[in-house]
Amino acid sequence: xxxxxxxxxxxxxxxxxxxxxxxxxxxxxxxxxxxxxxxxxxxxxxxxxxxxxxxxxxxxxxxxxxxxxxxxxxxxxxxxxxxxxxxxxxxxxxxxxxxxxxxxxxxxxxxxxxxxxxxxxxxxxxxxxxxxxxxxxxxxxxxxxxxxxxxxxxxxxxxxxxxxxxxxxxxxxxxxxxxxxxxxxxxxxxxxxxxxxxxxxxxxxxxxxxxxxxxxxxxxxxxxxxxxxxxxxxxxxxxxxxxxxxxxxxxxxxxxxxxxxxxxxxxxxxxxxxxxxxxxxxxxxxxxxxxxxxxxxxxxxxxxxxxxxxxxxxxxxxxxxxxxxxxxxxxxxxxxxxxxxxxxxxxxxxxxxxxxxxxxxxxxxxxxxxxxxxxxxxxxxxxxxxxxxxxxxxx
Numbered sequence: 001x002x003x004x005x006x007x008x009x010x011x012x013x014x015x016x017x018x019x020x021x022x023x024x025x026x027x028x029x030x031x032x033x034x035x036x037x038x039x040x041x042x043x044x045x046x047x048x049x050x051x052x053x054x055x056x057x058x059x060x061x062x063x064x065x066x067x068x069x070x071x072x073x074x075x076x077x078x079x080x081x082x083x084x085x086x087x088x089x090x091x092x093x094x095x096x097x098x099x100x101x102x103x104x105x106x107x108x109x110x111x112x113x114x115x116x117x118x119x120x121x122x123x124x125x126x127x128x129x130x131x132x133x134x135x136x137x138x139x140x141x142x143x144x145x146x147x148x149x150x151x152x153x154x155x156x157x158x159x160x161x162x163x164x165x166x167x168x169x170x171x172x173x174x175x176x177x178x179x180x181x182x183x184x185x186x187x188x189x190x191x192x193x194x195x196x197x198x199x200x201x202x203x204x205x206x207x208x209x210x211x212x213x214x215x216x217x218x219x220x221x222x223x224x225x226x227x228x229x230x231x232x233x234x235x236x237x238x239x240x241x242x243x244x245x246x247x248x249x250x251x252x253x254x255x256x257x258x259x260x261x262x263x264x265x266x267x268x269x270x271x272x273x274x275x276x277x278x279x280x281x282x283x284x285x286x287x288x289x290x291x292x293x294x295x296x297x298x299x300x301x302x303x304x305x306x307x308x309x310x311x312x313x314x315x316x317x318x319x320x321x322x323x324x325x326x327x328x329x330x331x332x333x334x335x336x337x338x339x340x341x342x343x344x345x346x347x348x349x350x351x352x353x354x355x356x357x358x359x360x361x362x363x364x365x366x367x368x369x370x371x372x373x374x375x376x377x378x379x380x381x382x383x384x385x386x387x388x389x390x391x392x393x394x395x
Contacts, residue, residue, distance in 0.1 A: 156296025184218025194367035231284030348374020
C-alpha cells in the first residue's frame with residue numbers, strides 16, 4: 001500500500017516533467033520559426049536578372065561601306081614574343097619625345113609605322129627583343145589619326161553619339177578623384193598650364209554634360225569605372241548599377257547607352273594581373289574594344305604600370321604587350337603610359353606601391369609636376385590624346 005502511495009506522486013511528477021520539457025521544446029521551436037519567418041519577410045527573395053542581347057543603337061545596321069570596320073587579321077611579326085629584331089637606336093625612344101602636342105603638320109605616328117621602321121633592321125640571327133624594349137619602341141601617343149578611327153567616329157555620328165562627350169572605363173586609378181576631374185572643376189583657376197595653354201580649348205570642347213547632374217565629361221562618374229573593376233566585371237551585367245542600367249546590360253553597354261560618348265578612355269589591368277593570365281585578359285579587352293567599335297565609340301587604350309618589385313611585374317608586361325597588339329590590329333588610339341612614366345621616380349607610382357602618385361594642388365599642374373607624379377602625367381597624356389582626336393577627327 002505504501003508503494004502505491006509513493007509511486008503515484010512520482011508518476012505524476014515524471015509526467016509533469018515530460019510535459020514541461022515538451023512545452024519548452026515547442027516554445028524554442030516557435031521562437032526559431034518566428035525568427036526565420038521574420039528574416040524571410042525582411043529580405044525580399046533575390047530576383048534573377050535575365051540575360052539578353054543588347055539591342056544595337058538605332059542605325060548600327062547601316063550598310064554604308066565607309067562605316068564598316070574591317071580589322072586586319074595580320075599581326076606585325078615584331079609584336080610576336082618570338083620575333084627577332086636588331087638592337088637599333090630607334091629602340092631607345094623615351095617618354096620625353098611625347099611632350100610636344102602633335103600638330104596637323106606632324107601627325108602622331110601609328111604603332112604600325114614605328115614597328116615597320118624597327119622591322120627594317122631586323123635580323124633573324126639576333127636575339128628577340130625583351131618585353132620592356134618592345135614597350136619602349138611604341139610611341140607614347142599613337143594612332144590618333146587613322147582611317148579606322150575616322151570610320152569608327154563616322155559610325156558613332158550616324159548612331160547619334162555626341163562628339164563633345166567622352167567617358168572612362170577603369171578601376172580605382174580612374175575613380176580616385178585625381179584623374180581628369182580637376183580639369184573639369186574651375187580649370188582656368190585651379191590648373192597650371194605651363195607650355196600647354198593650347199589644351200584649354202579641348203577642356204572647353206568637352207564641356208557638354210554627359211548625363212543629368214554632370215557638368216562635363218571630366219567630372220562625370222562613369223558606370224563602367226569603379227574601384228576594384230577588372231575586365232571581366234566591366235563585361236558582366238551583375239556589376240551594372242540596377243538603378244540606372246537596363247536588365248542584361250553590362251556596365252560598359254550601360255555607360256554607352258547613358259552618355260552616348262564619341263570616345264572611351266580605357267585603363268584596366270592592375271586588378272586583372274592578379275587574377276587571370278594574359279590570354280584571358282586579351283580576350284576580355286578585345287571584347288571591350290570590339291563592342292566599342294561596333295557602337296561607334298572610339299576606344300582609347302592605356303598601358304598600365306606595375307612596379308618591378310611586384311610579383312606580377314613580368315605578367316603585367318605581357319598584358320601591356322597585348323594592349324599594344326590590339327591597338328595595332330584595330331588601329332585605335334593608344335596612350336603608352338608605361339613608357340612615359342618609366343623616367344619618373346618610382347615609375348610614377350605612389351607610396352602604396354599600387355596607385356599612380358598624386359599630390360593635392362598638382363593634379364593639373366603641367367609646369368613640372370608631370371615629370372614627378374604619375375597621376376599628373378596621366379592627366380596630361382590623356383588630355384593630349386583627347387586634343388589630338390578633337391583636332392584631327394572630331395572637328
